[in-house]
Amino acid sequence: MSYLVAALQWLSDPANMSGPNGWQARMAEHLWYTAVATVVACVIGIPLGYAVGHAHRFRTVIVSSTGAARALPTLGVVTLFGLLLGIGLDAPMLAFVLLALPSVLAGAYAGVEGAPRDSVDAARAMGMTEWQILTRVEAPLGMPLLLGGVRSAVLQVLATATLAAYVGAGGLGRFLFLGLKTQNYPMMVASSLVVMGLAIVLDLAFEVVDRLVRRSVPAGAPAS
Amino acid sequence: MTWILDNVGTIAGATWAHVLLALPAIVISFVVAVPVAWLASRFRRSRFILLLFAGLIYAIPSLPLFIILPLVLGTSVRSLVNVVAALGLYGVALMVRYAADALDAVSSDTVLAATAMGYGPWRRFFAVQLPLAGPALLAGLRVVAVSTVSLVPVSALLGVNSLGLLFTDGFQRGIFAEVLAGIVATVVVAVVVDLGLVLLGRLLMPWERPAMMRGLRREVEDQAMVTA
Numbered sequence: 355m356s357y358l359v360a361a362l363q364w365l366s367d368p369a370n371m372s373g374p375n376g377w378q379a380r381m382a383e384h385l386w387y388t389a390v391a392t393v394v395a396c397v398i399g400i401p402l403g404y405a406v407g408h409a410h411r412f413r414t415v416i417v418s419s420t421g422a423a424r425a426l427p428t429l430g431v432v433t434l435f436g437l438l439l440g441i442g443l444d445a446p447m448l449a450f451v452l453l454a455l456p457s458v459l460a461g462a463y464a465g466v467e468g469a470p471r472d473s474v475d476a477a478r479a480m481g482m483t484e485w486q487i488l489t490r491v492e493a494p495l496g497m498p499l500l501l502g503g504v505r506s507a508v509l510q511v512l513a514t515a516t517l518a519a520y521v522g523a524g525g526l527g528r529f530l531f532l533g534l535k536t537q538n539y540p541m542m543v544a545s546s547l548v549v550m551g552l553a554i555v556l557d558l559a560f561e562v563v564d565r566l567v568r569r570s571v572p573a574g575a576p577a578s
Numbered sequence: 579m580t581w582i583l584d585n586v587g588t589i590a591g592a593t594w595a596h597v598l599l600a601l602p603a604i605v606i607s608f609v610v611a612v613p614v615a616w617l618a619s620r621f622r623r624s625r626f627i628l629l630l631f632a633g634l635i636y637a638i639p640s641l642p643l644f645i646i647l648p649l650v651l652g653t654s655v656r657s658l659v660n661v662v663a664a665l666g667l668y669g670v671a672l673m674v675r676y677a678a679d680a681l682d683a684v685s686s687d688t689v690l691a692a693t694a695m696g697y698g699p700w701r702r703f704f705a706v707q708l709p710l711a712g713p714a715l716l717a718g719l720r721v722v723a724v725s726t727v728s729l730v731p732v733s734a735l736l737g738v739n740s741l742g743l744l745f746t747d748g749f750q751r752g753i754f755a756e757v758l759a760g761i762v763a764t765v766v767v768a769v770v771v772d773l774g775l776v777l778l779g780r781l782l783m784p785w786e787r788p789a790m791m792r793g794l795r796r797e798v799e800d801q802a803m804v805t806a
Contacts, residue, residue, distance in 0.1 A: 425765045425768040427728045428731075428732070429735070429742055429746075430760050430761040433745040433748065433749040437757060438754075509637050520749075527641070530642070530645065539655075542645045547646070549641075550639070554634055557634055558634075561633075
C-alpha cells in the first residue's frame with residue numbers, strides 16, 4: 355500500500371506532472387503514437403479488408419495472418435525493428451502498424467464477408483452497383499465487427515507503445531524503464547497506473563460507441 | 579547464424595523456462611475460466627458484468643500489469659509467481675468469453691432432458707454440459723494458449739528468464755540473429771503447444787468428427803480474428 359501512496363505522490367508532484375518530460379506530456383505522446391499507428395493501419399487495412407471481404411476470397415490468408423499476429427511476441431518485433439532501423443520512432447511505429455494491421459483487416463473483412471447473402475442479393479436485384487452494395491449494404495452491416503477490430507488494434511498499440519521506450523522512443527514507457535533501471539518502484543507503479551487507466555478508459559469508450567453503432571445497425575448483421 | 583550454433587544451450591534453456599511459465603498459466607486459465615463462465619451462462623445478469631470485467635482486464639497492457647500485480651500478491655516483480663499470475667489473469671479474461679459461449683451453445687433441451695432423468699446439478703454439468711461444450715472450449719483454449727506463449731517474453735524486461743531474454747540481450751548487444759532466433763523459437767513453442775492441445779482434444783473427445791470441428795473452428799476463427 356505504501357508504494358501505491360508513493361506512486362500517487364509521484365503523480366501529483368508538479369515536477370513530474372508538467373513540462374516536456376512530465377507524465378502529462380508523455381501521456382499525450384503515448385496517445386499520439388497510438389492514434390497515428392491506428393490511423394495508418396486503418397488506411398491500409400479497411401480498403402483491403404473490404405475488397406477481399408466483398409469478393410469472398412482469401413479467407414485462409416486473413417485467418418492465418420491474424421493467427422500469426424497473435425503468435426508473434428510484440429517485444430521481439432519491437433527489438434527486431436529497433437536493430438534494423440536504429441534508435442528512434444521509426445522502428446516502433448513500423449512495429450505498431452504491423453501489429454495493429456491484422457485486427458483492422460480482420461474486422462473489415464469479417465464484417466463485409468459475413469453480411470447476410472439475402473440482403474446482398476436483394477441489393478443486387480434492385481440494380482445497385484457493386485460499389486453501392488459495398489458502401490450502402492455490406493459496410494454498414496459490418497460496422498460492429500470493424501469497430502471490434504479497430505478496438506483490438508488500439509489496445510494492442512497502446513500496450514506495445516509501452517515497450518517502445520525500450521528502443522529509444524518516448525511515451526509512458528519512459529518512466530517504466532527509468533524506474534526499472536534506477537529501482538524506483540513508485541515511479542514504475544505510477545506510470546503503470548496511468549497506462550492502465552488509459553487502456554480502461556479507451557476500452558470503455560469503445561464499449562459505448564459499440565452500443566451506439568449496434569443500435570443503428572439492423573438485425574441480421576454479422577455478430578462477433 | 580553462427581550465434582545460433584554457438585548458443586544452442588542458451589536457446590534450449592530459455593525455451594524450457596518459457597514453457598514452464600506458459601503451461602501453468604494456460605492450465606490456470608482453463609480451470610478458473612470454466613466455473614466463472616458457468617456463472618455467466620447460468621445467471622444472465624452476471625454475464626454482462628463478468629464479460630465486461632474480463633474485457634477490461636484483457637485491455638490492460640502486460641508490462642504495467644507485471645509491475646502492479648506484486649502490490650496485490652505481495653511477491654517481488656521478478657517472482658515467477660507474479661509472472662504466472664499475470665499471464666493466468668489474461669488467459670482467464672480471454673477464456674471466460676469463449677467458455678461462456680461454449681456453455682451457452684449446449685442445447686437447453688439436452689440439459690432439460692438430463693434434469694428430467696434425475697441428474698443433479700454437478701453430474702449434469704460434468705457428464706452432460708462439459709463434454710458437449712468440449713470442442714468449443716478446446717477451440718477457445720487454443721487461442722488462449724497461443725496468446726499466452728507470445729505474451730511471456732515481456733517478462734524478460736523485468737529480468738525473468740524466457741525466450742524474451744534473447745530479445746533484450748540481442749537488442750542490447752546488437753545481435754540480429756539472437757532476436758530473430760527468439761521470435762522463431764516463440765512461434766515454434768506456440769505451434770507445438772497448439773498441436774499438443776489438438777492431440778489432447780482427440781484423446782479426450784474421440785467422438786468428435788473432424789467435419790464438426792471444422793464448422794466450429796470457423797466460428798471461433800471469426801471471433802478470434804476480431805478479438806486478436
